[in-house]
Amino acid sequence: MKIGLFIPCYIDAFYPEAGIATLELLEKLGQDVEYPLDQTCCGQPMGNSGCNSDAAAAEALFVRNFARFDKIVMPSGSCTHHVRDNFDAIPQTDEVRHVRENTFELVEFLHDILKVEAFPWAEFNHTVGLHNSCGTLRALRTASMSELGEKPFSKPMDLLKKVKGIRFVTPKRPDECCGFGGTFSVTEEAISARMGVDKVRDHHDAGAEYIVSADSSCMMHQQGCAERAGVPIRFIHIAQILNGAAQ
Amino acid sequence: MSNRPVNHARAAEHFLEDAPHLKFHDERLWDMRQKRDAQMHMLPEWQELREEASRIKEHTLAQLPEYLEQFEENAKKNGIHVHWARDGAEHNRIVGDILKAHGARSLIKSKSMVTEECDMRPYLEKQGVTVTETDLGERIQQLDDQLPSHIVVPAVHKLTSDVAKIFAKDYHTDPNIRDPHLLAEAQRQAARPVILHADAGMTGGNFVVAETGTFVVCTNEGNADLSATVPNLHIATIGIERLVPRMADLGVFIRLLSRSALGSPITQYTTHFRGPQDGGEMHVVLVDNGRSHRLGMDDFWTSLKCIRCGACMNTCPVYRRSGGLSYGAVYSGPIGAIIDPTFNERKYSTLPFASTLNGSCTNVCPVKIDIHEQLYKWRRVLVQHREIPFVKREIMYMAGKLMGQPKMYRAALRATETSLESLPRFALYNWLNPWGKHRELPHPIKQTFHDWYKKNRATPAATAPESGK
Amino acid sequence: MSARDTILQALRANRPTPQNHPLPPVATLGDLDASRERFITNLKILGGDVLEPVEGETLDQAILRRHPDAKVICSNVPEAKGTLPVERIKTPQDAATVDVAVVRAAFGIAEMGSIFLSEAQLPINSFAHLAQHIVVLLSTGELTANMHTTYQTRPEFKSARYGVLMSGPSATADIQGVLIRGAQGVRSLSVWFT
Numbered sequence A: 001m002k003i004g005l006f007i008p009c010y011i012d013a014f015y016p017e018a019g020i021a022t023l024e025l026l027e028k029l030g031q032d033v034e035y036p037l038d039q040t041c042c043g044q045p046m047g048n049s050g051c052n053s054d055a056a057a058a059e060a061l062f063v064r065n066f067a068r069f070d071k072i073v074m075p076s077g078s079c080t081h082h083v084r085d086n087f088d089a090i091p092q093t094d095e096v097r098h099v100r101e102n103t104f105e106l107v108e109f110l111h112d113i114l115k116v117e118a119f120p121w122a123e124f125n126h127t128v129g130l131h132n133s134c135g136t137l138r139a140l141r142t143a144s145m146s147e148l149g150e151k152p153f154s155k156p157m158d159l160l161k162k163v164k165g166i167r168f169v170t171p172k173r174p175d176e177c178c179g180f181g182g183t184f185s186v187t188e189e190a191i192s193a194r195m196g197v198d199k200v201r202d203h204h205d206a207g208a209e210y211i212v213s214a215d216s217s218c219m220m221h222q223q224g225c226a227e228r229a230g231v232p233i234r235f236i237h238i239a240q241i242l243n244g245a246a247q
Numbered sequence B: 001m002s003n004r005p006v007n008h009a010r011a012a013e014h015f016l017e018d019a020p021h022l023k024f025h026d027e028r029l030w031d032m033r034q035k036r037d038a039q040m041h042m043l044p045e046w047q048e049l050r051e052e053a054s055r056i057k058e059h060t061l062a063q064l065p066e067y068l069e070q071f072e073e074n075a076k077k078n079g080i081h082v083h084w085a086r087d088g089a090e091h092n093r094i095v096g097d098i099l100k101a102h103g104a105r106s107l108i109k110s111k112s113m114v115t116e117e118c119d120m121r122p123y124l125e126k127q128g129v130t131v132t133e134t135d136l137g138e139r140i141q142q143l144d145d146q147l148p149s150h151i152v153v154p155a156v157h158k159l160t161s162d163v164a165k166i167f168a169k170d171y172h173t174d175p176n177i178r179d180p181h182l183l184a185e186a187q188r189q190a191a192r193p194v195i196l197h198a199d200a201g202m203t204g205g206n207f208v209v210a211e212t213g214t215f216v217v218c219t220n221e222g223n224a225d226l227s228a229t230v231p232n233l234h235i236a237t238i239g240i241e242r243l244v245p246r247m248a249d250l251g252v253f254i255r256l257l258s259r260s261a262l263g264s265p266i267t268q269y270t271t272h273f274r275g276p277q278d279g280g281e282m283h284v285v286l287v288d289n290g291r292s293h294r295l296g297m298d299d300f301w302t303s304l305k306c307i308r309c310g311a312c313m314n315t316c317p318v319y320r321r322s323g324g325l326s327y328g329a330v331y332s333g334p335i336g337a338i339i340d341p342t343f344n345e346r347k348y349s350t351l352p353f354a355s356t357l358n359g360s361c362t363n364v365c366p367v368k369i370d371i372h373e374q375l376y377k378w379r380r381v382l383v384q385h386r387e388i389p390f391v392k393r394e395i396m397y398m399a400g401k402l403m404g405q406p407k408m409y410r411a412a413l414r415a416t417e418t419s420l421e422s423l424p425r426f427a428l429y430n431w432l433n434p435w436g437k438h439r440e441l442p443h444p445i446k447q448t449f450h451d452w453y454k455k456n457r458a459t460p461a462a463t464a465p466e467s468g469k
Numbered sequence C: 001m002s003a004r005d006t007i008l009q010a011l012r013a014n015r016p017t018p019q020n021h022p023l024p025p026v027a028t029l030g031d032l033d034a035s036r037e038r039f040i041t042n043l044k045i046l047g048g049d050v051l052e053p054v055e056g057e058t059l060d061q062a063i064l065r066r067h068p069d070a071k072v073i074c075s076n077v078p079e080a081k082g083t084l085p086v087e088r089i090k091t092p093q094d095a096a097t098v099d100v101a102v103v104r105a106a107f108g109i110a111e112m113g114s115i116f117l118s119e120a121q122l123p124i125n126s127f128a129h130l131a132q133h134i135v136v137l138l139s140t141g142e143l144t145a146n147m148h149t150t151y152q153t154r155p156e157f158k159s160a161r162y163g164v165l166m167s168g169p170s171a172t173a174d175i176q177g178v179l180i181r182g183a184q185g186v187r188s189l190s191v192w193f194t
Helices: A009-014 A016-028 A044-048 A052-066 A077-086 A094-101 A106-113 A134-139 A155-160 A189-206 A216-229 A238-242 B008-016 B019-042 B046-062 B064-077 B088-101 B113-118 B120-126 B136-143 B160-171 B180-197 B223-229 B247-261 B291-295 B301-305 B311-315 B317-322 B333-343 B360-364 B371-384 B390-403 B406-414 B425-436 B449-456 C003-014 C036-045 C059-066 C092-097 C147-153
Strands: A002-005 A032-034 A071-074 A103-105 A127-131 A167-169 A210-213 A234-237 B080-085 B106-109 B130-133 B200-203 B207-209 B214-219 B233-239 B269-273 B281-287 C073-075 C100-104 C107-109 C114-118 C133-138 C162-166 C188-193
Touching (some): A002 A016, A009 A016, A044 B390, A071 A077, A077 A103, A077 A134, A210 A238, A234 A238, B008 B317, B019 B317, B046 B064, B046 B247, B064 B080, B080 C003, B088 B113, B136 B180, B180 B223, B214 B223, B214 B233, B214 B247, B247 C147, B291 B301, B291 C003, B311 B317, B333 B360, B333 B371, C059 C073, C059 C100, C059 C188
Parallel strands (some): A071 A103, B106 B130, C100 C133, C133 C188
C-alpha cells in the first residue's frame, strides 16, 4: 500500500511538528509514505466561502499529486471532509473519485484501516482534554455525537487510551464548536474569539493541561484565544502524542 | 424595507459586550438543549421518530396541492371559511377585511411567526384595530417594539430587570421588581380585561390535518385557547407548508415538537380546531409568501419541513452568543439563515456566513433538515449571485489561483511581502486583521514541513517534478 | 387568476416528484403502557396533580380541601354540586367569574399526563381557560398509552370542533427562564380518578 501524505497549508506553515509526527508515526507503523512536494491546499477555504469555482485549481493540483497513491492520509479532519464530501469544483473523473474515496484523516486511518493495537513508544504523563473538530465529529463521524443519543464511541479516544501515563478530563460541553470556522474566524471575529475563549476555559476548568486534537486549525485559533485571555493551557496534535512526543 | 445586507457580525459584537445578558442567554438556551437531550435519551425510538417525521413532511410537500385542496374541502364542510394569500400584503388585507366586516376594533392574538412575516400589526393598527399579543414573551417584545428574538421564547435575550422596566412603563408596576412571578402575574392581570372585551381572536397553527380539516395549535400559557374561545370570531393564519396528511401523523409530530423545543414532553396545551364554536365564526388564512417558490429550489425545499421548534437555535453556538435580533430578520438562528435569503437574497446574504458549519443544528432538527449543508449551499448560491463583499471574492479568487501553482505558492510562503502582488495589500491585511483583535497569531517557526521533508526525506527520484504539468 | 389557483399552480409546477416521496405507513412507536401510574408520573412532571380522596369524603369536600379560598365553584359533572349552577355560564365571558371549574375528561394519555376536553365536556369552551383552577374527572378505563394510540384510536378527533389536550396547568418560562405554573389559563389542574 503506497500512502500519499497531505500536510495542510496551516500545518506546513505554522505547526510543522504535527506534520513531522504524522510522517514518523506512519513510518514507525511500517507504512510506505511519500509526501508529494508540489502540494498546496485541498481547496477547502474557497469551498467553505462559497467561492467553489475558485477551488478548482487547488483541487486539480491535489488530484495530480495524489492520484497515484493507494491511500491518501492527512492529519486534518476538515481537509478530509472537504475532499470526501465537497470536492466538486472539478469534473468527477475516475481519478478524482479514486482520490476522494481513498482519502483518510489520520485517526480514521490508524483506527479503521491499520487497526493499530499499540503505540509502545508513546508515553504522555499529562492530563488532556480531547477536542474533536466539527469536521471529524459530525462529518467524518470519528466519535459519537451528543445530539443523536447514540452509543458512545470515540476513535481518537480509543487510540489515546493506548498511550502510557495519559489522563483524561471531559469539559462541560465537549461537542461545542470552538468557533474557528475558517474565514468565519475573521468575518465574525468577535463571536469566533468568544467561542474560542469559552472552549479553552471549559477545558482548563475541567483540569486539562493540554488540549489534544486531530485538527491543528481549531488549535491555532484556540491557542490564539488562550494566549490573549491568559488561560494557561497547552496544545498538541494527536499525532505528536501517538508518535511519542517529547514532553 | 432597506436592502442593505444585515451586519450580523457587528450586531453580534455589540451583544457580546453585555456580559450579564450574554451569560444568561447562552446558559438558558444551552439548558434547553440539555433538557432536549434528556428527553431524547428517554425515548429509544427518537431517531425513528425523526425519520418518520421527515418522511411524512417530504411526502406532504411533494403532494402539497392535493393536501391543501383536501384540507380546504374538509374545513369548509365543517364551517370554516378558508382564504388564500399569495403574500403578506394580501394576508393583511384579508384579515383587515374580515375584521371590518364584523366591526371588530380589538384583536387579541397568540404567537404566530407568519403574522410577523406579513408585518401585520402595523397594517391593522393603521386601520384602527388595536392588536394585543397575549403570549407573555411576545407581549414583552411588542411593548418593546422588537421582533421576537427566538421563535419559541421571543424575549429570551432579556433579563427580569428589562421586563420590569418595560412593564413599569405600560402596566405601571414597580420597575424594581426582580421576581418573575410578579411580572407574569402583572401580565395575567393586564391581559384578562383585554381578552374579555376583545372583538376577535387570532392564532397561528402548528399543524394542519388534510384528512379532517383540523388545525392544531401548541402553546404553554393558555393564551391561544383564550384568544380562540373568548371572542366569537377566530382567525388563524397558517403557512401552507404546515400540512400533514392524516390525524395519526400528529402522533409523531406532537411527540417531537416540545421535546425538541423546550425539553418538555408536550406543550401544556395542544388544541385541535375543526370548526367554529357555537355562535362563533372561524377563518383560516393559508399563506404562501414565498413558500411555493421555495418548494422549487432543489437544494432548499426541505427547509419547508421545519416545524418551528427552535432546537437549532438552542444548540447553535453562534446564535447563543449573538442573540436572535442580530440576524435582523423574522427568522433567526440556523433555520433563519437558510430561510431568510429566500425572502430577500441581498439583505440576508450575510446570514449563511454567520455559522461555523459545525452541524449541530442538523443533528437536533426533529424533521432532519440538513441545515448546515444548506448553509454551505447558500454560500455557493450567494457567490454565484455576487452577493458577497468584493474584497472577500477577490481574496478567494487570488488564493484559489495561488493554490493551483505550487511554485508561486512556495515563493509566497517564503516572502509574504512579495506575494499576492495583484491584490492590493491593504485589502488583504484589512481583511485578515480582525484575527488579532482578540487572539494571538501563531508562533513563528524555523522551518516549514515542506522544507524539513526536503532536507530529511526527499530524494529527487521520489517526487514528481514541480513543473511537470 | 385567484390567489388560490395561483398558489396551487405554483406548487404543482415547483414540487419535487411525488413518486419519490411515498407516504410512510402510520407509526406506532415507543412505550405502550397505558397505566394509571404512568399517567400520574407524567401529569406531575407537567405540573398537574392528583386529587386523592380522603376516606368518606365527597368530591365537593375534596375540592374545598384543595381550594379552601374558592368562592365560585362551577361543576359541569353530576358528581359535584359546586356553588354556581353551570346553566349560569351562558357567554364565553361568563366563565371569568369561576374560581374552580369541574369537568370530566373524555380520556387521558399516559405518556403525557394529558387530559382531553371538547365542547362535549364543557358548557362553553372558555370554561376550561378563564376559570382560575380546574378539577378534572378521569376514568381509569379511559387511559390510552401514547400519542400514537391517542390519534389512532380516539374518535373525538374526528367529531369535536374544539378539542384540547391539557397537560397540567398553564405555564410560562418567558421571563429569564423561570418556570411559572399558572400563566394565563388555569393556575392549577387536579385530576380526580373515577
